[in-house]
Amino acid sequence: MDLLGDPAGDAPEAIRMDGRAVSRADLFARAAAVAAEIGGAEAVAVHAVPTVETVVAVVGGILAGVPVVPLPPDSGPAERDHILGDSGARLLLAARDAWDPADGGPPLVPVDALPSGTSAPPSPRPPDDATALILYTSGTTGAPKGVQISRAAIAAGLDALAEAWKWTAGDVLVHGLPLFHVHGLVLGVLGALRVGSPLVHTGRPRPAAYAAAADEHGGSLFFGVPTVWSRVCEDAASAEALRRARLLVSGSAPLPVPVFDRLAELTGHRPVERYGMTETLITVSARADGDRRPGHVGTPLPGVETRLAADDGSPVPFDGETPGELQVRAPMLFSGYLGRPEATAAAYTPDGWFRTGDIAVIGPDGWHRIVGRASTDLIKSGGYRIGAGEVENALLAHPAVREAAVVGTPHPDLGEQVTAYVVADGVAGQELIDFVAERLSAHKRPRVVHLVDALPRNAMGKVVKSRLGEGAGKSA
Structure with missing residues (x-):
């Protein structure tokens, strides 16, 4: 299966975003026009506002085999210039009226002005190890680094989550997360397209918007960060509407235990928590059909290995009490930091495990609990x-x-x-x-x-x- 599944899927509505609904066939036809326009580029930046044009642009880059660099819409000049310069993006994809030419940057490709192309993806298909996304993550020192994520890594990560969460084309995914991070973009857009489930993006992750999506669009799978779920817990009416959902998923930061408990009380759902990083995608998660423990992020996904290491590199036992640095090996790991081989090498142990920098405790049954950061930064x-x-x-x-x-x-x-x-x-x-x-x-x-x-x-x-x-x- 191609990374994004069948372009000609029969779902009448693939994405509902910024007040518009787009079918799968129309989405891929518009993305094919983008792919034809940008083919051969070294990389392209996408003005990652929560609009249909952003999704069209990202899908177009993936179809063309051109690395996509999501540009946070609230970037300041210094951050924006660093990302554009460091990534080598030669074109900027955005809607005609969404980008101010005074902000500079590479030449604009007006996504909404391109004629729709064919829904057939370009041939030949890009190789699995080709870079699909370059996501910028803040380091603890200096400027953000570009994290190169391959098509194969994305496919492996999404398939593992689909299995863990029983995520199918019969679901309707709902979230209002930003489209320039793993959570909102990789899981929340590419995941829906690969699985074939419609996506309802609420613009902002407001409790009332989540409730409306459950009522009006049959939302069954909801993504949120802990702040979102905390606010849902303060809105009893919206929380009640989420009883219609199948699964609530929390990530990007630890979910406080009181929020977990209150959310379960108000919605009837014990939320699924998961763990990952930009460099690793999601590697550990609770399961839709299994236990969900407050304060824990679950067990490794299929194909993922984890271990704990002490400061001196010695192994830490899985006794549920002794903390150590969490290290992982998995098929969804990144390909390296763009242009920074020394930083890439330093991110791995001599025997090939990725150093997450997070401190965890693992129980005898394999359940993981993240307890802190190796660095305070x-x-x-x-x-x-x-x-x-x-x-x-x-x-x-x-x-x-x-x-x-x-x-x-x-x-x-x-x-x-x-x-x-x-x-x-x-x-x-x-x-x-x-x-x-x-x-x-x-x-x-x-x-x-x-x-x-x-x-x-x-x-x-x-x-x-x-x-x-x-x-x-x-x-x-």
């Missing part, structure tokens, strides 16, 4: 993974800032919020928040800035982030 806020180093670099670009350290601190809705400790002269905290928001994606801006006289450092001069809250100064 990856912040999970509202389902996003945010690299502290990237935000620190943005703060340090302000002429008044002398030092900056960024951490995640608890937030009742987002899970974690971006909190900055800054040594600066003559500048207010809100000005620094706005300064970062102008340069990076809006969700990466600090929500709190503490202006301090100095940052705590050890004898080697390294900031001790565990002591950042001691004696914090004025906040904004």
Whole structure:
């Protein structure tokens, strides 16, 4: 089976998005026109707003065998320029009115202005090991890295999830997640197309929109990040509507146990949790027909191997108590960081296991529980993974800032919020928040800035982030 299944499927509606419904045949016909336009390009960027044109553009890139680089619509100039330059994208795909030429970038291909082509995919079909997507993920230091994901990796990951979640063409998938990450794009769009299930994208993941999709469109499979499910729990009427669903899936960050319990009480569904990264796609999950345990992310998917390692590399037992770094081997792993062979090599152990950087506990029965991050520099806020180093670099670009350290601190809705400790002269905290928001994606801006006289450092001069809250100064 091709990555996206049969282009001529008989579903009258493949995608419902931004108030429009598109059949599978029409979607692939429009995508074929895109494929004809971009064939041979080194890579193409897609302005990843939640519209039909974005899906057409991504599918067109996959049909053409051209790597697709989703561009977050809220990217600041520095982040956008880095992604476009680092990826080698030679064209930008977007609707005619969705991209401001003043923002620069490569030549625009107006997806909505192309005549529909044939629904037949280009020939020959791209090889399975060809890169389908280049997704940019925030590292803990420096600029984001391009994660190359092959067609074979995507197919393996989606097939494993379809088996685990009993996901079939008879489902109607509902979500309102961004289309530039694994959760919303790979699982939430490509997964629906590969399985053949219609997708209803709600634009934003609001509880009332999820409830309406359950009532009006027969939504049976719902995706959300913990923030979404937390908000559903605050809206009893919307939660009641989700009793009609078959499965609720939570991911991108740990689901707090109280939210798990409250969601089960209000909807009648114990949510399925799963674990993965941009580099690995989804490797561990609970099952639709199995147990679902609060605070746990399940067991390895078919074809996935996991192990725990101590700081010295020695094995950690699966005793349900001893933590270790989670390492994985799987067919859905990435092909490497674009243009960064040294970073790619460093991400693997000498014997070929991927180092996730997450700390986990595994029980004798194989159930996994993620207990923390090997580093304090990856912040999970509202389902996003945010690299502290990237935000620190943005703060340090302000002429008044002398030092900056960024951490995640608890937030009742987002899970974690971006909190900055800054040594600066003559500048207010809100000005620094706005300064970062102008340069990076809006969700990466600090929500709190503490202006301090100095940052705590050890004898080697390294900031001790565990002591950042001691004696914090004025906040904004």
